Amino acid sequence: MKVTRWQRKPLAEVRAELVRRLRERKQRDEAAKLADEIKKRLDEVKDLRRVAAEFSPKLGNLPVEQMVRRTGFFAAGEDLPEFGDYASGFSSAASELEEIGQIGSKIYLSDGYAIPRLIAKREPKTPSFEEVKDRVIRKLQEQKAMERARQLAERLIAQSPTVEALRKAAAAHQLEVKTQEGFKRGSFLPELERSEQLEGMAFALDASRVAPRPVRIGKNFVVFGVAKRSDPDRAKLESERAAIRERLLSTKRDQFYRSYLETLREKMIADGRIRIHQDVIEAIFSTMTGSAPARAKR
Template identity: 30%
Template sequence: MLDILRRHADSWIIKVLLVGVALSFIIGFGAFFYIKDLIGKGRGRKPAIVVNGEAISTARIQNALRNLEYQYQQIFGENYDPETFRDQLRRQAIDQLIDYTILRQEAERKDIPVSDEELKRKIHEYPVFQTNGKFDIEKFKRFFGQRRGRSGLTQKRFLEEERQQLRVEKLRRMILDSVKVSDAEVEEAYRLKNEQVNLLYVAFDPKDETGEISFTEEELEAFFNQDPSAFQLPERRRISYVVFDASRYLDGIEISPEQIAAFYEENRDRFRVEEEIHARHILVKSSPDASAAEDEAARKKAEALLAKIRQGADFASVARENSDDLSNRDKGGDLGFFGRGRMVPPFEDAAFALLPGEVSDVVKTRFGYHIIKLEEKREARQKSLEEVSDEIAAELKAEEARKRAEAAAKAFAEALQNPEDFEKVAQQQGLEVETTPLFARGDPIEGLDRPWALISEVFRLEKGGVTEPVRAGERFVVARLDEIASPKTPTFEEVREKVIARFKKEKRKERAKARAEAFLAELKGGAAWDDLVTREHLEVEETGWFN
């Protein structure tokens, strides 16, 4: 399959095929964000992209970006950091819109039919139009009645767009069904998916470049003038908000023994401790592409080391002096505790067959020849209810407190008749209203832990809008958008401190890169890895197994 893609990279069919996963985002993501995209159309903004004569507006790109951000929030939860993903997601959103537009244009050209019954089934699947899991025609009518005045979105227009999307989905299936995959391509795909590697590496961190960085005012201004837009102040927003902290609702929550026992029975697998062993090893490297003579030399060296150990030599000392596994050589080959599935099969099978204190014969893997010593073994077992009852009780209590905090937040939101009631309702409920300074999408909000989901919701609001309850750490927050500050390109004087910080950062990156390039050049020139690592005071790190 990969070879087919490489040979036909310029084919429009292959390009369309590559968007198969992306299409699920545009076609199947659901009514809420899709309808927001429709509402955002037709507001007179200049197109950001033109595809075969058809304009894609900046507003549509922003809506597609928000949809992707929402998906990533669902995947990463409270650990989602928009700064980490923003550039990648923006490129992805643009690519998806372009691909979708090309597909839709082709589907229209082919006049792919979509029946009324197919359209009806699709509309009925949207949760936003359902009550108790079933399509509700009154809810459907009410939805468009509420939006007609301020957005121009009508049932007719919505159904036309839905029909178009079904055409695109049919075209996509036609393309995918036409692709034939050989056994060799299946084998290659399986190998790429399942083959694992473990890397040792050294990092040259710009933060370690602590030497003095001097500059003149002229250098700073020249650096700024290279790209003033890089210092652009993004759109910023200011909110008022109230917090519902789960810890405030812990008092009075009682968890019964029956609840604890029921949770234990429903989650027995969580409390099962799998078999683990604590082992050491010595590696004599022999790569899969080594010659027969090289491989034989490695095997003989491993056999000699094994004989030395069986004659009474200390295993850890022999490992420190001879092992080629740099990640644990200095620890006497200590691998710590690990369970099944962590090591390559020949190594795992040999290690788990040993008894504590035993040393294996020489074991061959794709990395070379190993000698393994088992230090300890922990048998698999099920933790008893008594062992974990306190842990379960604390978890159930915290979960109930979160539910109560969320319920209080929902009650507050429902009590708001309009945004101006925010302070009055807060006062009635004994809540303190907090106000933020202006902040951008990637900025933290002081006093709130992991606020990224809240920030994402705030940047979907119109001025004066109020969020639904949003979780931030162990709190739920309801916020009102008070102010929107448009993006602007600042003067040098306005951002001088930021220019200094970025100038220094770039210089440190240049120094780190120069060190890394010099290290690599010496390594390619024949210098020993260990000698270079020691001289440069570098720490060897390990990725762990991955594919």
């Protein structure tokens, strides 16, 4: 891991990333809008399979069996493997349903949205061993795997006072070492969530040193070191202070002006003084992303 000061990148370097984020945002917005349409239709007809069949063409002709899933009984906050990382959020939200047949609001998952419907409920009770056996076994397996990972992480640190030693120790255990260039405050490591603990430890380490303890992020234990540090150029920073101040002021002015224009725009649309040609907007967007525009006009 190399820790460097933040630098503004030219548009050419970040264009692909911007296009990717625009595409993802558009997909999320479209998924949320479709989920709202499905929820509205469910409130009208109360028939999951019928609504699933109606909306299947908009979802790539998914079979109804893949769109309508039935869970077993679960408690609020319980992890449901079929829902991945967002399982506890789903079970918590779904547990707020009270009446049989009640349909809940859309719930965000890693691969889209889910709309829960309560089909049965039972009062809390002490379950039999057979009812919880699979869940208990799975939980114990996860706990043992986590403990083995923690112990291995601690052994690697004990064997690795330096980054170079860490590379050798990892190779001996057939583990892959990944390098993150330009790590800065507020960033995160690929494939992992952002960790304030990791960030704080990284900026407290000297170059070539390994962190004194592993950092747990989700279900992973991270062992890391700082290969190189690039401290900010104080003299250059001082010389740029006036320019930085002017950029900040300009940004605030732009934000205020954009807010004013947006308010004015909404008012003029409401008054019928502006017409938005969505087909033109979609055509422009498609040239950036390579996607086909959806024709619409209002």
